[in-house]
Amino acid sequence: MKVLVIGAGNMGLTYAEAMSKSKLLKKKNVMILDNSPEKILSLQKISHFDVFDNMEDCLPEADLIFIAVKPYHSADLFAKMKSLINPGQIIISIMAGITIAAMKNALGIQKVVRAMPNLPAQVGKGITSYMASDEISRIELLTVENLLDTTGKSIRVQSENYIDASTGISGSGPAYVFYFMHSMMEAALKMGFSKNDSKVLVSQTFEGAVELFNQSDLSPNSWMDKVASKGGTTRAALDSMDDNNVKDLIEEAAYAAFNRAVELGKEK
Numbered sequence: 234m235k236v237l238v239i240g241a242g243n244m245g246l247t248y249a250e251a252m253s254k255s256k257l258l259k260k261k262n263v264m265i266l267d268n269s270p271e272k273i274l275s276l277q278k279i280s281h282f283d284v285f286d287n288m289e290d291c292l293p294e295a296d297l298i299f300i301a302v303k304p305y306h307s308a309d310l311f312a313k314m315k316s317l318i319n320p321g322q323i324i325i326s327i328m329a330g331i332t333i334a335a336m337k338n339a340l341g342i343q344k345v346v347r348a349m350p351n352l353p354a355q356v357g358k359g360i361t362s363y364m365a366s367d368e369i370s371r372i373e374l375l376t377v378e379n380l381l382d383t384t385g386k387s388i389r390v391q392s393e394n395y396i397d398a399s400t401g402i403s404g405s406g407p408a409y410v411f412y413f414m415h416s417m418m419e420a421a422l423k424m425g426f427s428k429n430d431s432k433v434l435v436s437q438t439f440e441g442a443v444e445l446f447n448q449s450d451l452s453p454n455s456w457m458d459k460v461a462s463k464g465g466t467t468r469a470a471l472d473s474m475d476d477n478n479v480k481d482l483i484e485e486a487a488y489a490a491f492n493r494a495v496e497l498g499k500e501k
């Protein structure tokens with residue numbers, strides 16, 4: 234099996250590396266295509282898979298094609314792909330918003346998977362939601378799932394609405410966590426800690442809290458109660474967050490990303 238990744242950016246490169254290191258594919262079975270001359274130059278220096286700058290040299294060879302360009306580059310890309318693609322090939326798109334119907338229509342093919350991964354895929358801790366068109370067989374679906382899982386975990390959903398929704402939760406979610414980390418690091422700096430100590434205090438707090446959560450069945454609320462003593466410091470912080478509607482604002486932010494994903498799918 235040969236896989237072509239189109240777009241050697243944050244996500245495309247992550248998938249190419251994860252797949253080429255996995256037992257599913259040999260290094261030489263992963264191809265990567267980009268149209269940026271600088272990207273090609275840097276890839277040729279470091280990468281252990283075949284690098285291409287010309288679609289005609291790689292697309293016809295591929296059984297499976299990962300599309301990892303920005304949504305606003307998709308129309309141009311589809312126009313270039315259309316005459317080279319064949320109906321047996323499987324497309325896996327990780328582009329936010331771009332629907333299965335739009336890809337089928339633009340490429341004139343039927344076997345399409347739409348997936349929404351996230352950036353922790355770079356360290357094998359990604360979470361991907363995905364949905365496949367009916368024309369993908371069970372065996373093909375298993376292969377797709379195995380490839381997606383080279384970057385972490387995955388869930389299959391039955392409606393594309395959940396792909397847009399998961400964009401608002403897990404796709405964009407790492408940035409919300411970094412936002413929270415940044416705010417806590419700023420507070421630590423203001424309190425007089427060095428940059429390095431601020432970083433350690435915050436990162437270890439996040440890592441420890443996530444580990445506690447993962448190793449138990451307790452809800453986040455139950456864990457909050459374990460940290461907060463009656464009349465104590467944590468209660469003062471949580472009350473301040475409640476008074477400022479932080480919970481509602483976070484929910485609103487997640488919905489803003491969800492709605493933007495839906496909008497992206499409607500843009501030409």
Ligand SMILES: NC(=O)C1=CN([C@@H]2O[C@H](COP(=O)(O)OP(=O)(O)OC[C@H]3O[C@@H](n4cnc5c(N)ncnc54)[C@H](O)[C@@H]3O)[C@@H](O)[C@H]2O)C=CC1
Nearest residue numbers: 240241242243244267268269301302303304306328329352
């Ligand atoms: N960055 C993230 O955390 C996530 C991104 N995504 C989705 O992944 C996709 C890629 O995002 P990033 O990797 O962050 O973008 P990026 O900008 O890092 O990479 C995109 C790459 O595509 C290349 N490219 C553009 N047009 C091309 C063409 N016609 N042919 C070949 N190569 C072309 C660019 O030169 C660039 O190297 C986006 O559609 C985004 O919605 C999904 C989940 C998470």
Ligand SMILES: O=C(O)[C@@H]1CCC=N1
Nearest residue numbers: 329351400404405406
């Ligand atoms: O911001 C974006 O549009 C992409 C999709 C999810 C994460 N990054």
